[in-house]
Amino acid sequence: MARIGIVNNPLARRNLRRPETPQLLRRLLGSQGTLVDASTDEELKGALAEFRREGVDILAVNGGDGTLAQVVTALPEGYGPPPWPRLAPLPGGSMNNVARAHGHHGTPQRVLKRLLAQVRLGRPLAVAERDLLRVEADGGSPRLGFLFATGAAVRFLDLWYEEDRHGQVRAAWVLLRLLTSALLGGRLAREIARREALRVVADGDEWPAAEWLSILAGAVPGLGLGSRPFSRCDEQPGFFHAVGVTASPLRLVVAMPALWRGRPWRRQVALDAVTRDLVIEPRQPLRYTLDGDLHQARSALRVRTGPLVEVVVDPTFAPPHRLPGDGLTGREVAG
Numbered sequence: 001m002a003r004i005g006i007v008n009n010p011l012a013r014r015n016l017r018r019p020e021t022p023q024l025l026r027r028l029l030g031s032q033g034t035l036v037d038a039s040t041d042e043e044l045k046g047a048l049a050e051f052r053r054e055g056v057d058i059l060a061v062n063g064g065d066g067t068l069a070q071v072v073t074a075l076p077e078g079y080g081p082p083p084w085p086r087l088a089p090l091p092g093g094s095m096n097n098v099a100r101a102h103g104h105h106g107t108p109q110r111v112l113k114r115l116l117a118q119v120r121l122g123r124p125l126a127v128a129e130r131d132l133l134r135v136e137a138d139g140g141s142p143r144l145g146f147l148f149a150t151g152a153a154v155r156f157l158d159l160w161y162e163e164d165r166h167g168q169v170r171a172a173w174v175l176l177r178l179l180t181s182a183l184l185g186g187r188l189a190r191e192i193a194r195r196e197a198l199r200v201v202a203d204g205d206e207w208p209a210a211e212w213l214s215i216l217a218g219a220v221p222g223l224g225l226g227s228r229p230f231s232r233c234d235e236q237p238g239f240f241h242a243v244g245v246t247a248s249p250l251r252l253v254v255a256m257p258a259l260w261r262g263r264p265w266r267r268q269v270a271l272d273a274v275t276r277d278l279v280i281e282p283r284q285p286l287r288y289t290l291d292g293d294l295h296q297a298r299s300a301l302r303v304r305t306g307p308l309v310e311v312v313v314d315p316t317f318a319p320p321h322r323l324p325g326d327g328l329t330g331r332e333v334a335g
Contacts, residue, residue, distance in 0.1 A: 002119050004033030005056035005085070006112075007047050007071055009063035011039045013094040021092065024109050025062060028116060033058075044070060048078025051085070058115070058125075058312065059085040062108050064093015065291035069145035072132055072309060076144075086127055088115055088312040095292040098146050101220040102128060103317025111314075118315065126313040130219050131238055134306030135290055137297035144306050145291040147223060147230075150280070151214035152245070154287045155192045157294065179253055193248070199281040200244055202273045209271065213245040213252070215280055217303050221262065228262035235274045238305055243272040278303040 006029070008015070008022045015021055026035050034054060036047035048071075051059060061068045068089050075084050089099035090108035104111045118125055132144045159177075177188060195211040216223075218230030219240050230241040247255065247269040255269045265272045280286070280301040287296050 001032075001122075002057040002125075003055060004029060004058045004060055004088075004115070004119070005047075005051035005054065006033065006035040006060040006062055006090070007044065007067070008035050008037050009039055009061075009067040009092070010037050012063040012067055012092050014064070014092050015062065021062065021108055025090075025112055028109060028112050032116060032119070035062075041070075041074070044074050045078060048074060052079055056085050058088050058119075060088040060090055060112065060115070062090040062092040064091075064095045065098050065145075065147065066095065066293040067093060068098055069143065069291035069293065073142075073144045075309075076307070082307050082309075084307075084309060086125070086310045086312050093292075097222055098220055098291070098311070101146075101222040102311050103314030105314075114314065115312065123315075126315055126317075127310040128313050129237075130309050130311055131240060132306035132309055133217055133219050133240060133290070134304045135288075136302045136304075137288075137295060138300055142306075143290055143295070146219045147292075148217040148288065148290050148303055149214055150198075150216075150286060150288045150301075151194075151196050151212060152192050153214050153216065154289050154294065155194075157289055157292065159192075196286065197283045198286070199279075201279040201281075202242055202275040203277050205273075207244055207271050209244065209246050211246075213247065214243075215278075216243040216245070217241065217278060218243075227256075227260045229259050229265075231262035231264070232272070232274050239274045239276050240303075240305060241272065242275050242278045242303070243270050245270045276305045 006025060010022065022035060022037065029035060033056065034050065036050060038044040038047045061071050089102065089104060090111050091099040091104055092108045130146065133146065133148050135143045135145065135148055193213060195213055197210060198212050198215065200207040200215060216229065217240055218233050221228045221230050221233055223229050229243060233241040243265060245252065251269060255266060282297065285296055285298050286301060287294060288301065
């Protein structure tokens with residue numbers, strides 16, 4: 001029977017509001033696994049070392065997207081080369097795009113209950129194979145993650161982080177403010193829509209535009225609030241979906257309903273490609289986000305295909321997931 005290890009980030013915002021969550025998760029686990037608190041690099045390194053000694057098969061992460069990115073970044077050192085334990089994101093943060101992209105909704109306890117029920121009944125687990133993004137800034141150590149963005153997306157997060165309470169409702173409110181401002185030609189939309197001068201090269205091909213509203217890259221289809229801007233991320237194994245947005249704010253507003261449904265990007269709105277190597281060269285320091293955490297690159301930024309991970313999918317989740325060899329449908333593995 002599969003053994004489960006949970007990395008719990010006590011500083012994740014939802015966990016700060018609900019400090020009883022770790023104890024509830026421990027009770028649910030029982031003798032099936034171990035929960036370890038980790039809010040620093042050293043604590044995370046220790047947690048992964050413990051899980052490796054225990055032979056953990058499923059690595060659950062109770063935190064948001066940022067916590068999940070920190071965990072996968074630490075995996076090469078903590079576990080060595082892939083294959084790694086299957087990942088099970090528990091939606092314990094304020095931003096849980098990766099968990100939702102795999103059908104995990106509700107509290108961390110609810111998601112863990114469903115996972116444990118499958119394992120204890122001997123039912124096979126559905127998994128999605130994901131090629132992580134490997135992000136390198138200024139030649140520094142790489143960060144691994146699922147969702148990358150510059151420009152307008154970073155400034156959206158600045159607005160979102162202004163309040164202590166985050167989550168889907170807060171994100172919808174910020175988006176509504178921006179849409180209203182864009183339709184009225186307001187100052188807020190103009191600030192968000194400020195373009196950045198960047199040289200962008202995807203797999204050796206230079207993109208023609210010189211200024212960009214945002215450069216995006218995704219290893220999962222969704223970017224929150226039900227949107228699916230990276231609908232091509234599963235098109236080819238070993239690649240990710242990169243998007244360079246060139247549209248005006250108003251044109252982007254008009255295009256949003258189609259993008260929400262996963263329709264292709266129109267050339268009047270953006271350039272996009274399925275790529276393995278995205279090089280971004282800014283004229284001045286460039287802020288970017290990886291899974292909700294904010295960073296800065298001074299002169300060079302590179303996004304490449306990273307290691308492959310298997311992410312556990314909720315058994316009731318309908319959208320397609322990649323099967324080795326076809327890039328489309330999910331597969332099942334013994335629990």
